[in-house]
Amino acid sequence: KAGVTQTPRYLIKTRGQQVTLSCSPISGHRSVSWYQQTPGQGLQFLFEYFSETQRNKGNFPGRFSGRQFSNSRSEMNVSTLELGDSALYLCASSLGGARTDTQYFGPGTRLTVL
Amino acid sequence: AQSVTQLDSQVPVFEEAPVELRCNYSSSVSVYLFWYVQYPNQGLQLLLKYLSGSTLVESINGFEAEFNKSQTSFHLRKPSVHISDTAEYFCAVSDSTGGGNKLTFGTGTQLKVEL
Numbered sequence: 046k047a048g049v050t051q052t053p054r055y056l057i058k059t060r061g062q063q064v065t066l067s068c069s070p071i072s073g074h075r076s077v078s079w080y081q082q083t084p085g086q087g088l089q090f091l092f093e094y095f096s097e098t099q100r101n102k103g104n105f106p107g108r109f110s111g112r113q114f115s116n117s118r119s120e121m122n123v124s125t126l127e128l129g130d131s132a133l134y135l136c137a138s139s140l141g142g143a144r145t146d147t148q149y150f151g152p153g154t155r156l157t158v159l
Numbered sequence: 160a161q162s163v164t165q166l167d168s169q170v171p172v173f174e175e176a177p178v179e180l181r182c183n184y185s186s187s188v189s190v191y192l193f194w195y196v197q198y199p200n201q202g203l204q205l206l207l208k209y210l211s212g213s214t215l216v217e218s219i220n221g222f223e224a225e226f227n228k229s230q231t232s233f234h235l236r237k238p239s240v241h242i243s244d245t246a247e248y249f250c251a252v253s254d255s256t257g258g259g260n261k262l263t264f265g266t267g268t269q270l271k272v273e274l
Contacts, residue, residue: 078261087265088264090254100259101261103261137262142259144191145253148205148260
């Protein structure tokens with residue numbers, strides 16, 4: 046089975062722009078979660094989608110949004126980029142989204158905001 | 160809400176020596192614990208997890224972790240490390256707040272294996 050794929054792998058943007066990141070989960074997985082990883086804050090949960098519905102959200106401003114499509118693929122969008130948004134954005138998928146389900150991570154998208 | 164503490168940010172160790180990476184958690188509900196490993200420029204890979212049953216869980220590459228409810232710990236151990244074990248290790252708890260499948264991670268421990 047193919048793993049979780051994320052596109053693009055690297056992205057450079059300037060302040061004020063917006064960006065869309067894409068995540069394709071493992072086939073059959075219905076839950077997709079997003080995490081932000083930075084040296085200062087570590088790994089922080091952004092949001093989780095299950096069957097096209099946002100089921101859980103972390104403590105991030107409204108500039109961070111996401112969606113999930115009927116094929117479970119997910120996108121996250123960051124509007125009005127700030128320098129502090131520079132990070133590795135990781136997507137993870139799990140089978141049914143239960144607390145006991147293992148989350149499988151993609152390689153991440155490295156976003157640099159200049 | 161749950162939280163995870165990894166007190167050691169870096170652990171240097173010589174090859175073939177034993178290692179222990181410490182993880183403590185706080186939770187008021189049933190606990191599901193995970194250890195993930197991250198190699199440079201890669202995502203996270205699951206090493207092992209504790210859901211219920213035997214408190215000692217093992218991975219396929221020689222790591223093991225023991226769930227200790229009284230000490231609220233889930234330390235990761237390996238009796239003999241290899242240079243290829245050099246990576247960052249994250250302990251995580253499945254967070255019950257808000258429903259769904261949300262992981263709360265510790266700050267990570269960088270394991271550096273030296274020859």
